[in-house]
Amino acid sequence: MNVDWSESKVRQDVREWLRANWNPNAKLIDWRNTLVDSGWGMPAWPSRWFGVDLPPGLVPVVLEEFNRFGAVGVARTGIRLLAAETLLAHGTDEQRERFLRRILTGEEIWCQLFSEPGSGSDLAGVTTRAEQQGGVWIVNGQKVWTTSAHHADFGLLLARTNWDVPKHQGMTYFVIDMRQGGVDVQPLRQMNGYASFNQVFFTNATIPLNMRVDDEGNGWRVAMTTLMYERRAANALTGQGLNRRSDGSIYEEEAKESALLTEPYTWYPQRAGRVDLAVDRALATKSIEDHATRQELSRLLMMSKCAEWTASRARAAQQQGQSQGPEGSLGKLANSQIAKQALKVHTMTSGMESMLAGEDGPLDGLIAEILLSVPAISIAGGTDEIQKNIIAERVLGMEKEPRLDSGPFRDVRRN
Amino acid sequence: MNVDWSESKVRQDVREWLRANWNPNAKLIDWRNTLVDSGWGMPAWPSRWFGVDLPPGLVPVVLEEFNRFGAVGVARTGIRLLAAETLLAHGTDEQRERFLRRILTGEEIWCQLFSEPGSGSDLAGVTTRAEQQGGVWIVNGQKVWTTSAHHADFGLLLARTNWDVPKHQGMTYFVIDMRQGGVDVQPLRQMNGYASFNQVFFTNATIPLNMRVDDEGNGWRVAMTTLMYERRAANALTGQGLNRRSDGSIYEEEAKESALLTEPYTWYPQRAGRVDLAVDRALATKSIEDHATRQELSRLLMMSKCAEWTASRARAAQQQGQSQGPEGSLGKLANSQIAKQALKVHTMTSGMESMLAGEDGPLDGLIAEILLSVPAISIAGGTDEIQKNIIAERVLGMEKEPRLDSGPFRDVRRN
Amino acid sequence: MEFAFTDEQNQLRETVAQFLESRCPIAETRNQIRSTNGHDQDVWRSLVRDLGLGGIHAPVEQGGAGLSYVETCIVLEEMGRALYSGPFLSSNVLSVNALMCCEGANTATFLTDVVSGDSKATLAFIERNAKWNLQEFECSANNGSLSGEKTFVFDGPSADLLIIAARSNISDRYGLYAVEANSAGIDYVALDSIDLTRRLSTIRFDSVKAIELGAIDESKYQAFLDLAVVALANEMIGGAQRMLDSAVEYASTRVQFGRTIGSLQAIKHKCAELLLDVELAKSACYRAAEAMDHEDLNRSQLASIAKAMASDVFVRAALDCIQVHGGIGFTWENDTHLWYRRAKSSEVYLGDSSFHRERYLQELGV
């Protein structure tokens, strides 16, 4: 069906549909199924797959209307939408049939199995192996930094299937059932005491042949799709709070769903340095009277303001039609520097009190949590060093590092 | 002659000899010739070549005695002693005969022709070529950063003689007569207004066959000897002021000689940031009352103190017999950071006045000269980046950068 | 609100950049260093008349373009990038700002003359020992006669009109005064500036005929300083961008050890870090420029952020650019030092970054 969409038509259609269907006291699963069937849950998706083929530029209109009604959307927490987009782009119809709806309704939870102990910055260096044997794929190896693996029903797995070709060409992408004996999920505790990630061990875990995504050896290309949507999601994190005008049982259900998968991220504001607390802390501790502290505080506030404005300029440029490119790396690097500066300022403002943690510590341990979380920001999601490479090579166009890992992967030096 | 030297014997012999020969009103050239003949000018050198085979550990005793008498030593300014040591180590007897004495007496001035516009950090990338033709070597190319080239009688030249072998193997070391038509010396002005260096252009300049130093293709090895003595000289720069107890005409002659070759270095203290002026400036400008300035000033003073103590620890370690290694790079890097910090402090203390130079500027332009000279310190004599490579690879033992220039030089990518 | 330049603004930037590239290449600016006035009169006239930049944010009634301070700052950024040495900042921005804030009867005429390019003006307000607090000014006016000494005056030798901040001996209040540059009793002393592309002078006034343009109080003076600081910051950020571009360009062509030095992480990461800081500072400068057109309560805050960020990044960019160039970057013949000199000079003019960091907190009220 080829509809001639306009903003007013979209707005009217969505309103009408919501008026007819939205019920804040429906069961979440029932509402989600109705929503998925309507196509308004993922309007930019094809009509064939739970969408209405809406031009992406009009999607915000749909969201506005949902917001106006306080209507709950499809399940979005965790990495489920990355899974959905990846399967939409690269999966078989069988896979889409099996998974897409239950991703959107929130019935099934997903995790992403890319990183390994031996391949961090060098993501293409995966050594988890998948071998076809007796009509199934047999998987052995280890993944790490897997968020919510202990809740997940399925995983997006990048595994090596060919060791005799260059590293980027020997990987294949799979959907793996996480609820099987060969998959062992262990929590991974961080230095700040949280355990937000998992290690996942595969010992002769199996994957049916029809759960391979795209061709053998095409894994890197498929993974790039997943990562592209991950970056987009990360950049879109801010804003978009749902306007809950009305009471309703569905909100509780949704809050519970959301809490489960957002729990690993509770310390992320501390990781970013909590610039919002800096001035109040300086006032509360009277360190605002110390000129060395004032200089560092001012520097922090300025950096933070400038980073906000820079992000705003980037968004404006995007809206003017410039494609979103590696500028994300600039923002990430800025956030890393801001967090490090905040670490310094919080240390200066708390002074000797910053030796204390937990209930004994300043702000009931929040300052200590900042001090113990900030070191992660320059590592997680790509180290500062990797970001600088990206900026230099892709933004500034400087020559790439010569490659030493271009031969058959079997011969490449590795851990 | 194999003498059994002891400290007291050395002291006694030198004293006796000085008592008999030192005359502060002698002509400088006469005294130097007497000195060279005696072997006390370069006592550690072999008796065959103007020395007395003194163990190096006893040389300070000789210097002490010379100092006590106020006796002038051999000519030391400029790079002449590097030339002498290099010829002593690698030259032919004919070359030693021709040059050594006149180096020590100061009759002939030398310069060093290693760096080129295209080979700065990559010193082995020289493209000045020397070709044997009609019984002489014909030289074409360009050198740069040559101190005192316009005063020099002879130059130590590193030139490429073979383009078909790896870069380090294709260079040959020569002594070139600077007073010839094919050698054009042009001053090179720096951003601070001084012209302390030269560019030297060779257009079919000639070198007799007997002026090659060591074998063809051995140039890099010979150059390493020169550079080793250069580093030693740089590290020994401090101290050793001659104690001029008496008046005498010879001192004037020597001062004139010295002034000629030390003139290029007059701005070096400014390049190092003039930490000595920092406190007085802060007091004079009342910026000592500004807390931001106080922090930076204190940081500067601390860095400077710590660098002194670190140098002292290194000297002590050497005296305990540990060999002098790449620690020089640490000192150089420290000096670079100190100078940059001093640049900051001088800017803060002078404030808006630091916009002014010359007679209108603070301290009659000295502050401006500091601001305009400091940028050189992280470049000259090996950039900070090169020093960090040396420290990481040679002190910390980290893996070397993979080489991309190991094939025949002809095929190596270059400027 | 997201910040983006309009198509017209981008077009303006492009026009100015092309003009400066063809008429003021750095080789030409080098020649001007040795000239009497430090700039080419024809080039400045073309900017003012042909390009119509004489009073970008001045009212149309006085011949201005009636645009905003954002446009003015766009032009300044391009001038900073090109290291333009003419009296645009002093006459067509700072003097225009001063004249626009005065209500005196004659200001309209002066403004018209400056905007049209018939007259070049410059501000004389800083006094001996770099004093630039209004309350510290000792220069005094008495019944149309002005005496005292001003220094750090930009482009003094070529100015036709001097705009002076002085204290009235009669009212004991501060005001702005106009003085014709060729009046009797004026003594110019050229200063040796670290920045070879911007002339500085000290000017002594001995009972010089002066016309009062209007009163200036502390709040008006601060507003004027904010405008000046934001103009300068935008000019500086252009210089910083140029230094980054120059470093990247050199690093991408210079080969050592069989590879471009730009392929080495030491250089690569230096440039990437610099790009980030240039972008951050740009955001501050643009945001501040925008605020100057609005009765924004935070104007002083934004001005201080812009100056602090621009000061730090321009000096650093110039130093990094010298470093990336290596030995050649330290030579007189290489152009980098000309921007470094501008960076060091602009860094401290009207307060360095630590001054503006402190001022920002005070403006924030903490």
Add this chain to the structure above:
Amino acid sequence: MEFAFTDEQNQLRETVAQFLESRCPIAETRNQIRSTNGHDQDVWRSLVRDLGLGGIHAPVEQGGAGLSYVETCIVLEEMGRALYSGPFLSSNVLSVNALMCCEGANTATFLTDVVSGDSKATLAFIERNAKWNLQEFECSANNGSLSGEKTFVFDGPSADLLIIAARSNISDRYGLYAVEANSAGIDYVALDSIDLTRRLSTIRFDSVKAIELGAIDESKYQAFLDLAVVALANEMIGGAQRMLDSAVEYASTRVQFGRTIGSLQAIKHKCAELLLDVELAKSACYRAAEAMDHEDLNRSQLASIAKAMASDVFVRAALDCIQVHGGIGFTWENDTHLWYRRAKSSEVYLGDSSFHRERYLQELGV
């Protein structure tokens, strides 16, 4: 005068390093985090008795080794490197310092007990809100009875003897007092410390029996602080060196993109810069240690340099070490965070680097 360690001093360092490596590997220290006292009593006893380190710089008459503060600092540096969690700093250095500066009749006995290891002592001087100026202390003594609250007390739970700075209600002067840890009226509250390998507590005294050890005035107190600061700085520099070693070691084995990450300039230069700063800070720490044995007019200056340099470099070394390790460096199981926690804790104890930079200038008289 050039500074070098003697052969005997190098031997001492080697002995302590080997002892700690075999008896207190980091895995063992991890176990102690969950133990009652935070350290292994036997290991501490061995250090004190078998190695004879109970009072390195204490007089031979009291059972000390009669060596200098340099030797004490060498041992502390090795303990910092190993992240030793026992009460050596609190009892055998800081308490010994306190007892050595008192002339009270009983101090000799206390000192003998502490040096021999028969008694573990700790200092209680800081008060609520991290007050550590002598004049701010509110804890008071009245005829052998002490009341008040002290906090940031190191190794509280395992101490037998508490040495307390308090104001005498009678003389209105400050003094040091000794209190047996098991006296009536003492209330311990364990604090949750960011540093898992050093126990902190608050101790409340309610009319506790106390023995006066001697008076303490501002200059004596400053001298005592200098000793403490220098001890801590030397311990910190050991930690910094360990972080550098760990970073270099990991970078030399970790392979990404077909090469060790240590072959990349980003990592290589980070380590080289860190080495320089570690060496600079070491020089400051060694020089300050040496000065503590002499009536050097610059003791406070040198102490402040040492603490400022050590504070900055230890935190940075730990952060760099985490960064070089990448994700694994941020995990609980990786040991790096244990040093990072120590670094953050020691950084602010008795003044951070900005405090000591300011103090240095004041001591310089400017």
